[in-house]
Amino acid sequence: MFNPAQYPHFQGADVFILAPTGDTWNLHSSMLSSASTKFSELLGINPPAHVTPKQREDGKTIKWRFHMRPDPRGRFVEFEFMAPPAAKQAIFNFNAVDTQIGTDYLHIYDNLFRCMCNIDPILFPGDEALVNDSLRLLQAAEPLKAVPCVRRDIETHLLRTGAYLWKRVLRDVEYWADIGVRLRSPVIFRESMIRIVGLWKVPSAINKQTLVNTANGLTLCDIADKKVQEQTVRKMEIEERLRTFFPRAMLHPPSNDPAAATPGRAFYANDVYYWQALTLVRQYIVKETMAGHGYAAVDGGSKFYTDIGTGGGSYCKAADLEDWHKKFDMTAKGKQRLRDSLNTVKEELRAVVAELMISRSNISRLPNDYPYLTFTEFKDEELPWYTAQTLGVQHRVPAGPATKAEKGNERALFVAQTPSSPVPGAPKGSVPRSSPLSSSPVSKVKNGSELSQGSAKKARLS
Numbered sequence: 017m018f019n020p021a022q023y024p025h026f027q028g029a030d031v032f033i034l035a036p037t038g039d040t041w042n043l044h045s046s047m048l049s050s051a052s053t054k055f056s057e058l059l060g061i062n063p064p065a066h067v068t069p070k071q072r073e074d075g076k077t078i079k080w081r082f083h084m085r086p087d088p089r090g091r092f093v094e095f096e097f098m099a100p101p102a103a104k105q106a107i108f109n110f111n112a113v114d115t116q117i118g119t120d121y122l123h124i125y126d127n128l129f130r131c132m133c134n135i136d137p138i139l140f141p142g143d144e145a146l147v148n149d150s151l152r153l154l155q156a157a158e159p160l161k162a163v164p165c166v167r168r169d170i171e172t173h174l175l176r177t178g179a180y181l182w183k184r185v186l187r188d189v190e191y192w193a194d195i196g197v198r199l200r201s202p203v204i205f206r207e208s209m210i211r212i213v214g215l216w217k218v219p220s221a222i223n224k225q226t227l228v229n230t231a232n233g234l235t236l237c238d239i240a241d242k243k244v245q246e247q248t249v250r251k252m253e254i255e256e257r258l259r260t261f262f263p264r265a266m267l268h269p270p271s272n273d274p275a276a277a278t279p280g281r282a283f284y285a286n287d288v289y290y291w292q293a294l295t296l297v298r299q300y301i302v303k304e305t306m307a308g309h310g311y312a313a314v315d316g317g318s319k320f321y322t323d324i325g326t327g328g329g330s331y332c333k334a335a336d337l338e339d340w341h342k343k344f345d346m347t348a349k350g351k352q353r354l355r356d357s358l359n360t361v362k363e364e365l366r367a368v369v370a371e372l373m374i375s376r377s378n379i380s381r382l383p384n385d386y387p388y389l390t391f392t393e394f395k396d397e398e399l400p401w402y403t404a405q406t407l408g409v410q411h412r413v414p415a416g417p418a419t420k421a422e423k424g425n426e427r428a429l430f431v432a433q434t435p436s437s438p439v440p441g442a443p444k445g446s447v448p449r450s451s452p453l454s455s456s457p458v459s460k461v462k463n464g465s466e467l468s469q470g471s472a473k474k475a476r477l478s
Contacts (some may be wrong), residue, residue, distance in 0.1 A: 022038070026042055026044060045059050045079070052161055053162070058095060064080055082098065083098055095160075121156075131153075150170045170199060174394070186211060191226070191230060192231075193227070193232075196209075200399075205394070205400075206376070210392045216313070251316075263290060263294075289356075318388050321389065323363075324368070331362075372389055
């Protein structure tokens with residue numbers, strides 16, 4: 017039976033891992049190779065030590081030994097295989113590194129090994145710490161090609177922070193769109209891309225250079241460009257419909273009924289108020305679109321379409337009618353009939369732009385945010401991790417540390433890390449010896465424990 021309580025020293029484990037701090041893990045090669053492509057490669061190219069039946073009876077089952085070599089700036093990213101002849105000498109000459117940054121990254125990698133063993137990670141409490149801790153876990157998993165085993169845990173913990181997460185997504189949308197792809201999280205990807213597409217033409221709203229420099233930046237830019245172009249074509253069609261629109265009450269099409277009367281002058285005389293209302297509305301629409309406030313506007317036509325979609329007094333207001341009546345005087349009853357006809361026309365026009373008024377974003381906007389439309393839709397087959405295999409899209413390492421000036425050093429939490437890149441901003445002093453991590457059975461090498469137990473993995477959601 018699988019016993020999570022035995023973590024990090026499973027009975028019968030065949031892989032021994034030693035951290036620079038002196039902490040150790042005894043894990044199963046089957047779990048590591050299943051969770052990490054990199055570990056699968058390391059275990060495949062390095063010959064296992066021979067374990068005799070006597071050693072197995074005595075609980076000595078280790079076949080592979082790895083030492084975690086710290087990055088010069090403190091991140092543990094390299095796993096060095098120790099061949100059997102050199103392993104004992106390496107242990108004898110080992111001096112643990114007792115540094116705070118080592119403790120912080122011990123916490124990250126311990127959570128990574130927990131996920132590899134289908135055990136829930138222990139993340140720092142608090143919204144900000146939890147989000148940052150989740151991102152560091154993702155960064156630690158990527159060089160080991162172990163992201164699939166941490167995706168569910170990371171996304172679950174991120175979504176638990178609720179409004180805090182979405183404020184960060186909106187504030188650093190370029191990075192979070194990339195994180196959505198790396199995590200294969202439909203909700204994070206969609207929310208990020210809805211904002212990016214909606215603000216694509218707004219100067220300074222989206223830092224396109226920052227977006228390009230993320231791991232999936234080229235793909236994301238292509239997706240945004242394609243969506244904006246598709247939406248522009250559709251908006252042009254909608255604007256043409258606005259300019260040629262007639263309310264239902266004005267339509268008198270030919271009838272197939274031979275007994276039906278052909279509309280005479282009286283029919284059209286009664287429509288005079290509709291024609292006047294339609295003239296007012298069309299003048300407004302033509303004026304706004306010719307001024308570039310429609311699909312060509314930097315806000316994508318957000319204000320123009322929203323006014324049409326809202327109707328009522330959002331355009332062609334009472335003051336506009338007063339100006340009209342200075343040229344075309346009417347009785348009080350005539351003025352009322354014109355107002356009624358105008359409201360009818362505006363109410364029916366709302367249906368023309370209804371699809372642009374759909375909001376597919378489920379999060380609140382930032383205070384004093386840019387206006388933009390949120391009707392962008394991404395179907396499942398449009399998600400990049402579904403299309404990349406068929407289209408041969410290549411994801412690449414970021415080109416450089418481009419960032420918005422106001423974001424400071426926060427960008428380092430978002431950029432996909434190479435093996436030589438440190439993760440700055442790890443919480444200092446946040447893993448006290450009384451914490452759940454240090455109270456768990458993570459032992460020091462001097463204890464000499466190499467016990468373990470093998471088992472089947474617990475059921476895990478895909």
